Amino acid sequence: MGHYRTGILIVLVLAVLTVVEFYIALVTHSVVFLMLIAALKAGLVIWFFMHVKRLWAAEGGH
Amino acid sequence: MTLLLSALVGGWDSGWTMYPPLSLQGSVGYQFVFWSVFAIGLSSILGSLNLIATILLMRPKGMSMFRMPIFCWAVLATSIIQLTATQFIGIDFLLLSFERSLGMPIFNPMMVEGVNMGGEPLLHQHLFWFYSHPAVYVFVLPGLGIISELLPVFSRKPLFGYRWVALSSIAIALVGFLVWGHHMFTSGYQPYLRVAFMISTLLVAVPTGVKFFSWLGTMWGGRLTFPTPMLFTLGSISVFLIGGLSGPVLATTTTDLFLHDTYFVVGHFHATIFGGFVFPFFAAIYFWYPKITGRMYNEALGKWHFWLMTPAFWVMSIGQMSVGVMGMRRHIADYDAGLGIATGQLWITLAGFVIAFSILLMIYNLFSSAEVGRVAGANPWKSRSPEWQIASPVPDISYPAPIRVVGEPYDYGLLGSPNYVAVGAGDD
Amino acid sequence: MAASTTPMKAAGHAGAHDDAHAPTETYAERLRLNRLGMWLFFISEAFLFGALLAARFYLWGDTRPDLDQVVGLIVTSVLLLSSASMYIADTAAEHGQWRVFSVAAWITMILGLVFLFGVMIFEWGLFPSIYKAHLTPWDSKYGAVVFAMTGMHAFHVITGIALIFIMWNLARKRRFTPERHWGVEASAIYWHYVDVVWIFFYPALYLIGSVVHLTGH
Numbered sequence: 001m002g003h004y005r006t007g008i009l010i011v012l013v014l015a016v017l018t019v020v021e022f023y024i025a026l027v028t029h030s031v032v033f034l035m036l037i038a039a040l041k042a043g044l045v046i047w048f049f050m051h052v053k054r055l056w057a058a059e060g061g062h
Numbered sequence: 063m064t065l066l067l068s069a070l071v072g073g074w075d076s077g078w079t080m081y082p083p084l085s086l087q088g089s090v091g092y093q094f095v096f097w098s099v100f101a102i103g104l105s106s107i108l109g110s111l112n113l114i115a116t117i118l119l120m121r122p123k124g125m126s127m128f129r130m131p132i133f134c135w136a137v138l139a140t141s142i143i144q145l146t147a148t149q150f151i152g153i154d155f156l157l158l159s160f161e162r163s164l165g166m167p168i169f170n171p172m173m174v175e176g177v178n179m180g181g182e183p184l185l186h187q188h189l190f191w192f193y194s195h196p197a198v199y200v201f202v203l204p205g206l207g208i209i210s211e212l213l214p215v216f217s218r219k220p221l222f223g224y225r226w227v228a229l230s231s232i233a234i235a236l237v238g239f240l241v242w243g244h245h246m247f248t249s250g251y252q253p254y255l256r257v258a259f260m261i262s263t264l265l266v267a268v269p270t271g272v273k274f275f276s277w278l279g280t281m282w283g284g285r286l287t288f289p290t291p292m293l294f295t296l297g298s299i300s301v302f303l304i305g306g307l308s309g310p311v312l313a314t315t316t317t318d319l320f321l322h323d324t325y326f327v328v329g330h331f332h333a334t335i336f337g338g339f340v341f342p343f344f345a346a347i348y349f350w351y352p353k354i355t356g357r358m359y360n361e362a363l364g365k366w367h368f369w370l371m372t373p374a375f376w377v378m379s380i381g382q383m384s385v386g387v388m389g390m391r392r393h394i395a396d397y398d399a400g401l402g403i404a405t406g407q408l409w410i411t412l413a414g415f416v417i418a419f420s421i422l423l424m425i426y427n428l429f430s431s432a433e434v435g436r437v438a439g440a441n442p443w444k445s446r447s448p449e450w451q452i453a454s455p456v457p458d459i460s461y462p463a464p465i466r467v468v469g470e471p472y473d474y475g476l477l478g479s480p481n482y483v484a485v486g487a488g489d490d
Numbered sequence: 491m492a493a494s495t496t497p498m499k500a501a502g503h504a505g506a507h508d509d510a511h512a513p514t515e516t517y518a519e520r521l522r523l524n525r526l527g528m529w530l531f532f533i534s535e536a537f538l539f540g541a542l543l544a545a546r547f548y549l550w551g552d553t554r555p556d557l558d559q560v561v562g563l564i565v566t567s568v569l570l571l572s573s574a575s576m577y578i579a580d581t582a583a584e585h586g587q588w589r590v591f592s593v594a595a596w597i598t599m600i601l602g603l604v605f606l607f608g609v610m611i612f613e614w615g616l617f618p619s620i621y622k623a624h625l626t627p628w629d630s631k632y633g634a635v636v637f638a639m640t641g642m643h644a645f646h647v648i649t650g651i652a653l654i655f656i657m658w659n660l661a662r663k664r665r666f667t668p669e670r671h672w673g674v675e676a677s678a679i680y681w682h683y684v685d686v687v688w689i690f691f692y693p694a695l696y697l698i699g700s701v702v703h704l705t706g707h
Contacts, residue, residue: 003585007577014570018692022563025697029552034693042686049577049682055525111530119523145530149538157545157638166627166634168545179630185548189541451688 010048082169096155103148110141113254124467136207139231143196151193191242199238202338208346214472215445217284219470222276230269248322256315263313290364294345297372302337326376326386352438356455363427370420378413446482499526554699557618562696570599572633573685586668595658602651653677
């Protein structure tokens with residue numbers, strides 16, 4: 001299961017952020033807050049799930 | 063094809079900008095236009111994706127980004143625009159299409175008890191111009207790249223400020239995303255936006271100026287020769303100057319409010335597109351013609367083409383601007399005789415026919431020279447660029463062995479500078 | 491992180507059985523090019539979805555329709571879970587654990603379908619016998635934008651599911667190895683990309699702005 005630990009951890013963080021989003025929306029209608037959290041979530045997915053770093057991997061490794 | 067079919071089922075009568083509500087009410091021809099534009103947009107997105115990937119990852123050994131022929135930088139900048147901005151017109155036309163067929167109120171307002179529960183026609187203008195302004199740079203940037211490519215060859219001098227020219231293409235592309243609102247000064251959006259769009263539009267003049275000074279610096283003190291491609295290059299600079307100088311007049315909101323939708327805009331657009339696209343396009347055709355066919359075009363006919371077309375174009379473009387200032391409006395076939403522009407209109411029309419005739423000369427030249435032109439040889443222009451180091455017309459396999467780039471692309475007239483490319487020196 | 495813990499390098503196997511169409515290209519070069527192409531496609535698509543978001547903020551401003559919050563949370567969670575299972579499938583392919591890959595790929599496809607039907611039944615109201623949705627595409631700008639945004643996103647979900655199915659089928663025929671499974675990687679990052687889009691669409695549709703109650707049609 002060692003290979004998958006990072007992914008599961010990130011999913012948990014994403015789930016927590018989604019709940020945070022939901023409760024922030026109950027108290028404020030601020031676009032800025034919600035879009036910042038969305039950008040953070042997107043950044044996590046892009047970095048850990050989509051491996052954007054591999055674009056710069058010269059050897060084409062994984 | 064779909065675009066042509068559209069004409070059969072009613073065509074489109076809103077002009078090319080498809081402003082709703084007219085484009086939502088006209089004939090079914092609109093649907094054909096929307097979908098044909100969508101298909102063309104898809105193909106240009108995929109094409110630009112191919113070009114960017116090729117430029118970034120498939121350069122031969124030794125070809126660093128700043129050693130590429132300058133035209134490649136222009137293509138890179140163009141492709142960035144096509145890759146991204148095209149999606150906006152795609153979604154815009156898709157939504158228009160759905161609004162027509164399903165009645166989704168995206169662009170047409172729908173008043174319910176005094177409140178607008180429907181769409182906004184202005185949204186179309188925003189989406190449309192966010193694409194369509196960068197789209198004119200898609201025309202112009204490769205043209206300006208060709209000017210920068212050809213001037214060093216015919217001046218026998220290095221391109222002045224290579225890095226600045228390369229980066230100015232990217233800068234024009236990026237600033238081009240911020241200026242769409244200057245098409246909408248009279249559309250009734252919030253007045254403070256006008257100021258922002260005015261400033262960003264005037265900013266475009268900066269990287270464009272970089273290119274102009276580079277061209278002058280390249281020619282300065284060079285040993286200039288004037289075959290047809292060089293003539294068209296110089297012609298495009300002169301025409302683009304007319305277009306460029308009339309630009310700030312329109313970019314400034316105060317003056318644009320008077321000139322909006324007049325023939326002044328038409329004159330400006332013709333000058334920039336002919337100077338930035340059509341003239342360099344002709345220069346490129348004559349320049350690469352021997353490489354494509356292996357034979358030279360007819361130089362005398364080429365010069366006739368140039369000397370007929372350029373003065374005629376000056377007359378036409380400046381004529382359009384002056385009748386525009388005097389009150390001629392766009393998009394109409396008729397005008398009030400009291401405006402006193404009949405003579406100007408006559409000149410414009412005559413100049414238009416001269417231009418058309420000169421282009422017929424070129425077409426004849428291109429077809430006949432392919433049969434009877436003298437054999438050109440591999441490098442008639444003594445260019446340093448890689449494509450001229452191999453046979454004309456280009457053989458199926460360009461190089462017998464991989465190449466390595468060892469020199470700079472524009473070291474014309476410099477003693478001791480190595481060749482640009484060396485064949486067989488690469489090892490993978 | 492998977493990228494740094496994986497010892498394998500595709501470069502070591504390059505040249506062993508090169509693609510017949512590109513005899514001078516190694517697999518590593520091809521892979522780099524493919525990855526760049528995929529990401530350029532994502533950048534392009536970002537403008538497509540960005541245009542839809544722009545339309546949403548232009549038309550709705552600081553308001554939003556009264557969408558069912560429970561439905562929103564559930565479909566969002568389902569898509570998030572599917573991203574997790576796709577991550578497992580991708581990582582399993584990297585390590586040659588094809589049984590795990592197969593199961594995880596199917597879980598992803600099923601979760602994708604659950605998301606899709608959730609949107610179709612509860613947001614679009616395609617099956618009024620199950621659930622009566624109050625939005626229609628033609629009654630107001632709220633319905634129009636909801637359908638435009640979720641429609642474009644759902645289209646990408648469908649293509650994503652199709653892509654994963656194709657890759658599952660190819661893996662079943664043993665076309666991939668831990669060194670060479672670009673197809674799996676491509677379908678995985680495409681699926682994650684669809685999730686990223688929803689990360690922005692969810693607050694834009696469900697959370698931002700104050701609710702406008704639409705009175706009867």
